[in-house]
């Protein structure tokens with residue numbers, strides 16, 4: 001009764017979690033403004049996509065991904081043999097245990113006529129599969145805690161490892177306890193050897209103590225050969241059809257041997273029963289927790305691999321691409337391969353923000369996609385991670401789950417830009433990564449962050465009107481001059497003698513027939529305004545945000561003024577000015 005109720009409760013929680021998770025793939029998105037983001041559109045696009053795939057040549061790619069990437073895990077083998085052994089052990093050990101042992105009533109009994117958990121080959125196989133899982137868990141713990149892998153073990157990882165360890169250890173202890181248990185032996189005899197005489201039962205018990213490791217207080221070895229022979233005869237009639245020698249349980253039998261000196265005590269204290277509860281409760285907790293934990297990747301990773309095998313950013317339905325990204329966020333196994341190859345990983349030694357690492361960005365990104373109310377600090381650490389990314393594509397190339405991380409970073413940058421404070425590096429209309437994908441964004445979308453930051457800056461910088469024919473020296477911002485002058489980057493600006501070489505060398509200035517009209521101030525004017533302390537015209541100047549960071553002005557300057565560095569410093573100061581305003585003042 002307890003078993004059935006617990007099983008059904010955990011099953012109900014599992015199904016509820018599964019529905020919640022799968023529906024989240026259609027409910028959430030990194031791009032809520034997109035027309036294709038509506039749940040109904042995405043469900044029908046997914047069904048249509050699956051149907052078309054099943055009846056097209058793409059099905060061959062699905063089969064290939066199924067065998068090579070999912071069943072054989074070839075992507076992981078390419079990366080590391082140790083990780084491949086770990087994954088194969090965990091995946092196959094766990095799957096086979098689930099099918100053969102946990103679902104024995106549904107699978108093993110109908111499939112094998114003579115199935116019995118205590119009969120070979122099943123007795124041996126159960127230990128083998130259990131050993132595989134333990135090897136997988138052991139390698140995982142070794143990699144996380146002893147090898148210097150770039151892995152950040154979070155609460156979810158710990159819970160998953162803990163549940164798996166409890167399930168496996170309690171399973172082996174339970175089997176070991178049962179091997180030695182006289183109570184278990186007695187109930188077997190009462191069920192299957194009812195016709196045996198007292199003498200035969202004594203012989204059988206002696207035989208089981210000698211050969212099966214049963215702990216008995218009634219009979220003690222060494223036994224006479226005749227008694228053992230008689231016991232063997234009774235065993236062959238009553239027990240052999242269900243019991244192979246327990247030595248085949250090559251892990252549980254040694255466990256039973258270790259427990260043997262205390263076997264009678266443990267049996268009388270009901271330890272095997274307690275272990276039975278622990279084992280099944282841990283299994284049920286694991287089942288119920290699965291959709292809410294990192295272990296959910298057991299379901300999402302194969303789906304991500306299959307989806308990526310047939311989907312293409314250019315050809316696939318945008319609604320399906322959106323759904324695929326949500327599946328990918330769930331599919332991450334937190335293996336750390338992407339981080340081990342990340343071009344900006346080196347910065348983690350300096351910047352104590354783990355969100356600059358690809359493997360650590362996915363969890364906050366999922367929370368972000370789900371519209372959770374992340375505080376500003378969390379958004380900014382995610383932003384920092386997204387913007388420091390150098391678009392090197394290494395993470396996407398090595399991810400064993402085939403997650404298109406590059407595409408996720410791109411979408412996420414746009415989404416964060418729309419919701420958070422714009423980042424200085426992205427505000428130039430020629431900003432590197434946005435310019436690379438310009439044709440994929442509508443003109444309005446492309447310009448929105450830039451125009452919103454300019455509007456916000458105009459609100460903050462309203463003391464000096466650029467149209468003033470004569471700048472009032474009383475309005476000079478001496479604090480600005482001090483801040484800029486004190487910085488390592490900006491210290492050299494005061495050597496400028498306004499020769500205009502920097503503006504002549506600037507490719508942005510050259511682009512416009514009337515630069516002052518388009519850009520406000522040109523580079524030499526910005527430097528001059530900085531010297532005189534007129535910060536507001538600089539902050540409002542389009543030049544500041546149109547600068548490509550090409551360093552041509554700096555290289556051309558005859559006075560060694562670090563023009564580009566000064567511009568970067570001023571951009572950061574503008575961001576600080578915005579950041580320190582009340583939220584209502586921030587750009588929408």
Ligand code: SF4
Nearest residue numbers: 332333335336338399
């Ligand atoms: S994104 Fe891929 S490579 Fe990175 S931690 Fe997740 S599964 Fe591993």
Ligand code: SF4
Nearest residue numbers: 342389390392393395
């Ligand atoms: S694309 Fe970005 S996140 Fe990925 S490896 Fe390169 S720098 Fe790291």
Ligand code: SF4
Nearest residue numbers: 496499500502524557
């Ligand atoms: S090139 Fe150098 S000295 Fe000439 S205006 Fe520009 S910053 Fe000043």
Ligand code: SF4
Nearest residue numbers: 506547548550551553
């Ligand atoms: S770095 Fe200098 S030359 Fe290059 S775009 Fe910016 S202001 Fe112009």
